[in-house]
Amino acid sequence: MLDIIKAIILGIVEGLTEFLPVSSTGHLILVGELLNFEGDAATTFKIVIQLGAVMAVFVLYFRRYIDILLDLLKFNFRAKKLNAIHMVLAMIPALVAYLIFKKLIKGVLFESPTLVLVGLVIGGILMIVAARAKRRVTAEETDDITYKQAFGIGLFQCLALWPGFSRSGSTISGGLLLGTSQKAAADFTFIISVPVMLGATALDMYDSREYLTSDALVLFLIGFIAAFVVAMIAVVTFLNLIKRLRLEWFALYRFVIAALFYIFVLM
Template structure:
């Protein structure tokens, strides 16, 4: 029963943080560490993301369907899909090659806290810059820009950096508006998270027990429900107020995490 409650808590945190530039994996690793939650091969932290994937697909269902329906007749729709694939490939390649190293070495609470603080400072600085906005539509970035955002996303292989945070910062530095940067982060999340889910499941499904599966399903449902709330509110918020709140949140969580590790281990 205790593990189920912990799975629900972690699932809710996953959904609330997955699409914010605060690192959902970092939050799950830290919270799991202090709760004493141990998942088989650290698979829970990856597989529970399926709930957030389905939430973003539901919110964007009409737009995704529209793009799919236009693929045969609209070069712009084909170009956007190609752009998402181009942005996805660097992380897919590095993730496959470094999967074991990431899970065994980088899933480290101290590294997570350090990355949270450093990423918060970067996000704060970028949010204050007077950047020239060249692109207001996430579906019309140049192909070279999609590739550069994909390369920046690879920094998120380090837990605590944040996949959404790295892609948003990268897109803004390349001329995207805050809203367009956040929206493309959503689109890029779909193949990236789905790929991470499929690869981790392929690697670890033989070692997952029935109890592991129950916890993952419970976490998935909690992540789905909480992610629905965040996705609907996030774009409007950052369009009006920027990312300062999330930068401060990262720094505070990182510092509290370091203090907690120093006090209790």
């Protein structure tokens, strides 16, 4: 029963934080530390339940994915429209980096709350720099994003492999630095999250198949459902929030969380 409660709590945390540039993975690691929910199986659980929140994005952007798929089947790759090439270019860097540094990420970064706090702080600094950078906006909407910008955003997404940096925080910051509006960067971030997380989760589940016992699967399912339900409730509000609120406010939140956790838990 205690593990089920922990799974629900972590699912709620994931659903609430996945769409904000505050690092859902970092929050899961810190909350897992507080709940004494750690180890290889716990690491796999924290990754798998992210898929629950990401599925909420799939539901929200379903028509957009169908549009992209239809264009792919028709080999229609118009320059002034978001298409499968944009998504592939944005996905490749992080997936390649994950395959190369997988052992380091899961063996060191996921096991260190201190490194998560470092990621929260450095990621927050990046967000402030990006928000205050005076760059000419060349992509007001997602359909205006170029292939070059998509690949550049994909490179910034590699930073999210460090728990605490935040995938949305890294990619939105990258978008701003590369000339997209915050709205376009946020939309693009959420759209590419589904294939990226599907790929990362599939790889992780294969590598961690020894932990996918019947008992563990029950906890995974509970966490997945909790994350999906909470994310569906929060998604519209949070998507509007991230598109309108300046990144500095999220950076401030990250600094406060990092400081409080360090003072009251790690000291």
